[in-house]
Amino acid sequence: MSLRFYDTSARQVREFVPLREGSASLYLCGATVQAPPHIGHIRSGVNFDILRRWLTHLGYDVTFCRNVTDIDDKIIRVSADEGVPWWQVSERNQRAFTHAYEILGCLPPTVEPRATGHVPEMIDLIRRLIDAGHAYAAGDGSGDVYFDVSSYPPYGELSNQRPDQVVESADADPGRAKRDPRDFALWKGAKPGEPSWETPWGRGRPGWHLECSAMSTKYLGPSFDIHGGGLDLVFPHHENELAQSRAAGDGFAQYWLHNGMLVVGGEKMSKSLGNSLLIPQMVRKVRPVELRYYLGHVHYRSAIDYSDASLQEAATAYQRVEGFLIRAVEVLGEIAPAADVPAEFASALNDDLGVSQALAVVHGHVREGNTALTSGGKEQVAEIAGELRTMLDVLGLDPLSEQWAEGDQGLREVVDALVAVALEQRQAARGRKDYAAADAIRDQLTEAGIVVEDTPQGPRWDLRRS
Numbered sequence: 001m002s003l004r005f006y007d008t009s010a011r012q013v014r015e016f017v018p019l020r021e022g023s024a025s026l027y028l029c030g031a032t033v034q035a036p037p038h039i040g041h042i043r044s045g046v047n048f049d050i051l052r053r054w055l056t057h058l059g060y061d062v063t064f065c066r067n068v069t070d071i072d073d074k075i076i077r078v079s080a081d082e083g084v085p086w087w088q089v090s091e092r093n094q095r096a097f098t099h100a101y102e103i104l105g106c107l108p109p110t111v112e113p114r115a116t117g118h119v120p121e122m123i124d125l126i127r128r129l130i131d132a133g134h135a136y137a138a139g140d141g142s143g144d145v146y147f148d149v150s151s152y153p154p155y156g157e158l159s160n161q162r163p164d165q166v167v168e169s170a171d172a173d174p175g176r177a178k179r180d181p182r183d184f185a186l187w188k189g190a191k192p193g194e195p196s197w198e199t200p201w202g203r204g205r206p207g208w209h210l211e212c213s214a215m216s217t218k219y220l221g222p223s224f225d226i227h228g229g230g231l232d233l234v235f236p237h238h239e240n241e242l243a244q245s246r247a248a249g250d251g252f253a254q255y256w257l258h259n260g261m262l263v264v265g266g267e268k269m270s271k272s273l274g275n276s277l278l279i280p281q282m283v284r285k286v287r288p289v290e291l292r293y294y295l296g297h298v299h300y301r302s303a304i305d306y307s308d309a310s311l312q313e314a315a316t317a318y319q320r321v322e323g324f325l326i327r328a329v330e331v332l333g334e335i336a337p338a339a340d341v342p343a344e345f346a347s348a349l350n351d352d353l354g355v356s357q358a359l360a361v362v363h364g365h366v367r368e369g370n371t372a373l374t375s376g377g378k379e380q381v382a383e384i385a386g387e388l389r390t391m392l393d394v395l396g397l398d399p400l401s402e403q404w405a406e407g408d409q410g411l412r413e414v415v416d417a418l419v420a421v422a423l424e425q426r427q428a429a430r431g432r433k434d435y436a437a438a439d440a441i442r443d444q445l446t447e448a449g450i451v452v453e454d455t456p457q458g459p460r461w462d463l464r465r466s
Helices: 039-057 073-082 086-103 119-131 208-220 231-247 288-296 308-332 343-350 355-375 378-395 402-431 435-447
Strands: 004-007 012-015 023-032 061-069 135-137 145-147 184-189 204-206 223-230 252-259 262-264 304-306 450-455 458-463
Touching: 004 252, 023 039, 023 086, 023 208, 023 231, 039 061, 039 086, 039 223, 039 252, 039 262, 039 288, 039 378, 061 086, 061 208, 073 086, 119 135, 119 145, 119 184, 119 208, 119 231, 145 231, 184 208, 184 231, 204 208, 208 223, 208 231, 208 252, 223 231, 231 252, 288 308, 304 308, 308 355, 308 378, 343 355, 343 378, 355 378, 402 435, 402 458, 435 450
Parallel strands: 023 061, 023 223, 223 252, 262 304
Antiparallel strands: 004 012, 135 145, 145 184, 184 204, 450 458
16 A cells, blocks of 8 residues: 555545655644643654654655744743743753653654744745735834735635635734734734844744744755644644745645644643643653553544543553563564564555554564464564564664663663562572462562563563553
8 A cells, every 4th residue: 555644735635745756855843832841742743753754664765844933922921921031931941842752752853943043034935925915014113024815815725714714813913903804924023022033124023824934945945745733733823834835936735744632631731721741740650652652552633532541551552562572582582673564564554644553463463472472483473573673663662672771771770679689588488488478579569560470480570650
């Protein structure tokens, strides 16, 4: 099966045909860094990291651009509330996002541009739009510049709205001199105390939508393959990006992919509701690799309604996969990844990135592998484990990879030493036939999250987090 994606703009699944054979260009709307990331933010990062990994596995030369919006109304409000410079708010939260992406195993983007570093490109885009009759500077001398929605008849095609159905722009302000309530800001004139940059239309700062059009086309070209982001960005953000870019003469994105929302009790996470599940909090509940499994295990376009129970179910599912590979290493000594993935796994990911179906193949291999371990067929174990490692690498979940092995190493060394002492005491108790004491030690280890299995080669243990 050829690679296919559900394209939001076409409202159907389309075969992926890149603009340049053998290459794939991908732009992802990254963070607006007014606050640290919660798992809803990072879900998008995980989903598109899997996409990027799959494209690479298929042989594409991938250029992945993920932006940072480091100036925004919300950032300015946080800055004012805390009495600190706006750039300090942006910098600390950008670092928090970078750390969150890293600990959840997301590969670094090819380029990660910041909005404030691309004002010249934004000015150039505004000038092109004004010259083409699609934008205008406000006549009140405020320095505002707006996109003229009425000048672009296809407006609304991405979100499937007619222009006459479109409601007033979300950046509406009674003090702004728009010609039409639907028009949106390309440039916002400076207000007292706000950061600003000099332009031909006066000092000010960029509008949110303008930033992404300028940065994506700078690094990926006037036309590129895939534009990604959360479903909540389809309107107005992506609609406005598409309109201003096409109006300026750029082909812009050929495919639009949107991941579903992660909610809590049916409600979107927000600071005001007090239901934001921040990354440091979550990696105390489960290991980072288990959290990645949870965020990526359902289809990217499906919603996730978070619960502690579903998180633990996902962690347990991952531990079954990990447990087989650990036992396989004990038998084989080393497991070389296979050259390719099974056909059923490839078919699942080629069908609009069907990770749920791909994981069904993964768990099928685990069941077959456990059976092979019991029967003692080393060649079969090696073949199954090798294919499993290759599949897990595509999903960013290989427990034998350098990243995840190193991530657990410090904890493992400490626990190893403590558990070794306890197991020696348990073996000594069994040696003197004090089975009550031996069972008590085992029960204490179980309560601490240490699962002990007695084997012909001696006791083996593993760490489980609840």
